[in-house]
Amino acid sequence: MRVVVYGAGQLAQMMYLAGSPLGIEVQAVDVNNDTVVHPVSKSPLDTSLDQALEGADALTVEFEHVPEHLLEEATKTGKLMPSIESILVGADRVREKALLEGMKVANSAHRIVTHLEQLDECIETLGEKLILKSSRDGYDGYGQWRLANKEELPELKRALATLNLEKVPLVVEKMVPFERELSLIGVRNKQGDVRTYPLAENLHYQGQLHVSVAPATHVDDALQAKAHDIFVKLAEGMDYVGVLAVELFQCGDELLVNELAPRVHNSGHWSQSGAVTSQFENHLRAICGLPLGDTSAIGPSAMINIIGCSSFSRELLSIDGSHLHWYGKSVREKRKMGHINVTTDSYTKLGEKLHDLSQYLPLEYFPKLIGEAKRLKG
Amino acid sequence: MRVVVYGAGQLAQMMYLAGSPLGIEVQAVDVNNDTVVHPVSKSPLDTSLDQALEGADALTVEFEHVPEHLLEEATKTGKLMPSIESILVGADRVREKALLEGMKVANSAHRIVTHLEQLDECIETLGEKLILKSSRDGYDGYGQWRLANKEELPELKRALATLNLEKVPLVVEKMVPFERELSLIGVRNKQGDVRTYPLAENLHYQGQLHVSVAPATHVDDALQAKAHDIFVKLAEGMDYVGVLAVELFQCGDELLVNELAPRVHNSGHWSQSGAVTSQFENHLRAICGLPLGDTSAIGPSAMINIIGCSSFSRELLSIDGSHLHWYGKSVREKRKMGHINVTTDSYTKLGEKLHDLSQYLPLEYFPKLIGEAKRLKG
Missing domain, CATH: 3.30.470.20 (ATP-grasp fold, B domain)
Incomplete structure (x- = not known):
């Protein structure tokens, strides 16, 4: 069997090592240039992306920020697992929150913010201790801001002023006193x-x-x-x-x-x-x-x-x-x-x-x- | 680090999979044609054997029947482990028995046979239940014969008649009633x-x-x-x-x-x-x-x-x-x-x-x- 992974980092590499004993050959896609590479050596393989998709039994991802056009192409083959919808939930906090709410799965109280003025309303409903997260492309702590008290709000607004929140909204969460x-x-x-x-x-x-x-x-x-x-x-x-x-x-x-x-x-x-x-x-x-x-x-x-x-x-x-x-x-x-x-x-x-x-x-x-x-x- | 393995079968493959997490790159040598291949895909790598030996931190083997000229070449690099002597002990039952005897490590009573006439003497000293093993190139049951009683000896001698025992002696062992x-x-x-x-x-x-x-x-x-x-x-x-x-x-x-x-x-x-x-x-x-x-x-x-x-x-x-x-x-x-x-x-x-x-x-x-x-x- 053959599996193509979008992304050629350590997760694809460890999939390769786990798959080989099962007789599953894992190939990786470097999404920066759409080339198919060996997941360990990262050397280009002698196959085009189209050929690799054609020859694969399953397609999957090692990260959620795979360009959407690639995910759409993968979806058309009927072999992408998890589905594009599931992947995009991981890539977009607005979708993620909508999913959790829709399934009634407990999560932090939050608001979706597309205009900075909404932040005042957030403080009213969620309190003054807040975490603000960019809804997309933020991970490993990037694209996150904290509000410790409302006095910090003007400074925070200045920091956020350059963001296009209509395009990439913020998810603003009540800071949970978790253990x-x-x-x-x-x-x-x-x-x-x-x-x-x-x-x-x-x-x-x-x-x-x-x-x-x-x-x-x-x-x-x-x-x-x-x-x-x-x-x-x-x-x-x-x-x-x-x-x-x-x-x-x-x-x-x-x-x-x-x-x-x-x-x-x-x-x-x-x-x-x-x-x-x-x-x-x-x-x-x-x-x-x-x-x-x-x-x-x-x-x-x-x-x-x-x-x-x-x-x-x-x-x-x-x-x-x-x-x-x-x-x-x-x-x-x-x-x-x-x-x-x-x-x-x-x-x-x-x-x-x-x-x-x-x-x-x-x-x-x-x-x-x-x-x-x-x-x-x- | 890099390790070159002589032999490109499943043992080299499993070494590759075990080495990768440690940051050890394993390359395999197909000893049939002296090419360096990927231990899993078996695809030729873009390196000559000489270059591979030069670039390796250690050389090793996945089987003991590596052509001796390759082992000698490997020995010259100072990187072969185990040593050529240890490998040849595994490839030659005469050397193996000499080693065990020299180190006084208990093993089956045996004789080295280079002429078929010596078999009669074997029966006298070791008894009539014997296992005969070709001293080289025999594994997985190949190159082995059994004598259940001395009446079978003429037939056994006929079966062995074509062998060049001076070149490849037999190790004749007393059949041990092991549990x-x-x-x-x-x-x-x-x-x-x-x-x-x-x-x-x-x-x-x-x-x-x-x-x-x-x-x-x-x-x-x-x-x-x-x-x-x-x-x-x-x-x-x-x-x-x-x-x-x-x-x-x-x-x-x-x-x-x-x-x-x-x-x-x-x-x-x-x-x-x-x-x-x-x-x-x-x-x-x-x-x-x-x-x-x-x-x-x-x-x-x-x-x-x-x-x-x-x-x-x-x-x-x-x-x-x-x-x-x-x-x-x-x-x-x-x-x-x-x-x-x-x-x-x-x-x-x-x-x-x-x-x-x-x-x-x-x-x-x-x-x-x-x-x-x-x-x-x-």
Whole structure:
């Protein structure tokens, strides 16, 4: 079987590595120039995009910001999974909010803003603590602004003055006093079978994911079941096929959906060595119509992103249960260069291993590591 | 880092898949025509063999029968691991026996035969139940003959008459009444660190490995320690670097070395999902001078070879804990086409899962499966 992935970054690369043992050949599309490349070497393959689409059994995406004309072309083949509608929900916060509201899935109170004057109204209805998010093209913390109190409003309006809000509206959300950020990675295949992974707990810094721990600590069956139910409602409602990531805020026993990512997700990378079947293998199984693999955790795992840094001691591999995933990219500030997975059999040991890991890493690039090691060690 | 593997079959392919996350690019040499190919697609790479050797950080082999002139060329670079001497031990049973004898490692009583008349002497000293093995180029049951009693000797001599035994001697072994065949996969890195995997139990049919179970059932600490000690003696004695497979006969509490394979080995494939670190990753870590990964088992695993058959139901993936590894080769009689790994948390469940698996497979190609399922279910 053959799968074509729009996008030629690390997610396509990890799909390739997961697909090869199943006899699934993954090809990647560099959407900057519409060429078909090898997902690992990035070398051009001897095939045109049209030929690749023709020869593929399934088409999918590694990110939601694929140019729409490509998604439309892919849709015409009848092989695109998830569907263009599902992908665009992930690419546009206005559509995303409409979907959540339509399905009555709990999310942050919000308003859609197309004119700056509406911000005063937002403060009246949502309160003065607000998060403003560009509805498109914003991720990893880009295109986000915060309002801490209404005195900041004039300055914020000046900052936003150059934006064309009629074209790209803002989603303005009430700042939720959540306890922590969780994510649920789940998968639904062509046959409609659903499996969800244990909830992951995510630590961000400056808008980027730095550390995930899965299964998240202090999750009882009821909370996991609630997350599972949210996933089923969304995935069935969208007739979704593939891996879908649901980012959540936990507020006591409640879960609010923050964001959807219609693809394999950074907070699911722990599954490569921490779950029976990785999210990459399950995504391919799902879109190829194969039975889904077991999503159970093998033991407590942590995923540590390597961001903006390429120089560290490979001696970190001496830590039992650690696995390096290096993407082979040239280093740039804030760029995700790779990640480290660590799996063990207790949270205490996981904390100890994160502490061990910290000795091999330049800590200025890993601002969340020591704190998380301490928390897990207890 | 870059590693060049002599041989472009499934072992090089699985090394590539294991190396990529570590940032190790694996290239394969098709030794039939000295071209450098991609280990998965088998497409020629845009590099000559000389350039590839020049650009590599380490050179290794996926099989021991690499033409000697290539191994000599590789040796000159100073990058070949394991060494040419270690590889040739695996390719030549006369050298292998000399090594075992020299290191005083227990193995089957045997004689080296260069003239057919010596067979009578073999019967006198070793008894009339014998196994005769061609000292070179024989594997997967090829180049082996059995003598059940001395009345068969004239017929056997006729069968062997065309062989040039002075050029390729026979190793004639006393047939050992062993209880079962085990193998120990171990790894030693450039720094001299050693790790061994739990013993695997191997079921053969017509000279080919069909099923491995690891950790082998009914292995106490003393037996595992004995196997580990054999490995250390051999690996240190040979100054071995990389994964080395030691095939063993168990006779009560005793272990006799049957064969050495200076490479990743079919009986270690279970480690891909059944151990913390796979043999493929550990081989690459070893030859690249990286710390070795944890060789502990995650749970009882079985590896089932798919031999000479390409048609079976992919619904077997519905069995939780099952993983398919498909090599992408065209089907031929007795050819290894792929394997299935199954990992779970008890031998009873493993037996049940093998039973489930049998429902999806054409059993004429899997003659050991049902029996092993029954044995494990107990």
